[in-house]
Amino acid sequence: MAVAVQIREAKEADCGEIMKMIRELAEFEKLSDQVKISEEVLKTDGFGENPFYHCLVAEIPPEHRDPLGSTLAGYGLYYFTYSTWTGRNVYLEDIYVMPKYQGQGIGSKIIKKVAEAALERGCSQLRLAVLDNNRSAIEFYKARGAKDLTVAEGWHFFHFDNEAVREMVRK
Amino acid sequence: MSTFRVRPARAQDCPDILRLIKELAAYGNALDAVKLTIIDLLKDGFGDHPLYYCLIAEVPDEAELTGLGIGPEILRKLSQIAITNGCSCMNFLVVIWNQTSTEYYTRRGALDLSSQEGWHLFWFNKKELLQMANEK
Numbered sequence: 652m653a654v655a656v657q658i659r660e661a662k663e664a665d666c667g668e669i670m671k672m673i674r675e676l677a678e679f680e681k682l683s684d685q686v687k688i689s690e691e692v693l694k695t696d697g698f699g700e701n702p703f704y705h706c707l708v709a710e711i712p713p714e715h716r717d718p719l720g721s722t723l724a725g726y727g728l729y730y731f732t733y734s735t736w737t738g739r740n741v742y743l744e745d746i747y748v749m750p751k752y753q754g755q756g757i758g759s760k761i762i763k764k765v766a767e768a769a770l771e772r773g774c775s776q777l778r779l780a781v782l783d784n785n786r787s788a789i790e791f792y793k794a795r796g797a798k799d800l801t802v803a804e805g806w807h808f809f810h811f812d813n814e815a816v817r818e819m820v821r822k
Numbered sequence: 823m824s825t826f827r828v829r830p831a832r833a834q835d836c837p838d839i840l841r842l843i844k845e846l847a848a849y850g851n852a853l854d855a856v857k858l859t860i861i862d863l864l865k866d867g868f869g870d871h872p873l874y875y876c877l878i879a880e881v882p883d884e885a886e887l888t889g890l891g892i893g894p895e896i897l898r899k900l901s902q903i904a905i906t907n908g909c910s911c912m913n914f915l916v917v918i919w920n921q922t923s924t925e926y927y928t929r930r931g932a933l934d935l936s937s938q939e940g941w942h943l944f945w946f947n948k949k950e951l952l953q954m955a956n957e958k
Contacts, residue, residue, distance in 0.1 A: 808941045
């Protein structure tokens with residue numbers, strides 16, 4: 652039975668549940684040991700003077716919530732980046748719907764709101780990263796017209812970890 | 823011997839920044855992809871809420887520009903800024919068909935997460951964004 656979730660902006664009080672879902676998503680991606688942040692960090696970075704990210708959550712209406720369960724079925728976390736070719740862009744860092752709420756169009760509702768937010772701020776592009784073995788995610792994005800730039804143009808994600816960054820300061 | 827200085831960009835640098843952006847795009851055969859103008863760079867970088875930050879390598883004259891260590895110095899300053907601002911790492915995109923760029927970064931300890939972990943860059947253009955926003 653489809654649950655009529657409401658997509659709204661996250662509040663500071665949501666950070667505990669968002670952190671739990673971040674960990675679930677990382678576990679699904681088999682990259683759990685890469686999650687270094689805590690609920691506190693999420694609060695400071697998202698709800699301080701200078702938010703580093705924006706987050707939308709899918710709120711479960713009270714009548715459909717498990718008594719000891721979650722109030723949120725999913726989230727979409729994004730931030731603004733800058734392209735020297737086209738200006739302000741949106742980068743969708745995470746989009747996740749809890750397994751028991753999947754298949755009801757909640758992911759579609761979340762990405763629709765992200766697209767609206769992007770257009771509202773004059774952004775011309777939405778970018779994101781997908782794991783090449785995540786078939787359902789790849790289909791989800793391709794069905795909405797996304798293009799795989801890694802395959803099409805050879806773009807790869809590169810990363811200097813903390814040790815490499817410190818090493819470059821020392822040199 | 824030419825000396826150079828790496829410093830934060832100022833509003834007056836915007837015409838040069840756009841020139842360099844276009845040179846880089848042309849090097850990657852993507853000159854037509856650059857839609858940004860000097861006004862955009864001014865408005866976006868030097869208004870009340872900057873959307874980007876930029877470091878500039880300034881040279882006193884048009885002397886030999888390669889082999890001076892300008893690239894490593896830019897990376898060093900970026901790394902300092904990252905650490906000062908409490909950032910744990912640096913992420914960026916490279917077209918790996920360009921072997922020189924790839925080696926430049928891997929030599930300095932960068933990891934290719936696309937090759938290592940399978941991450942692909944996907945993107946939606948304005949047309950797709952409008953379609954998603956207008957979906958019932």
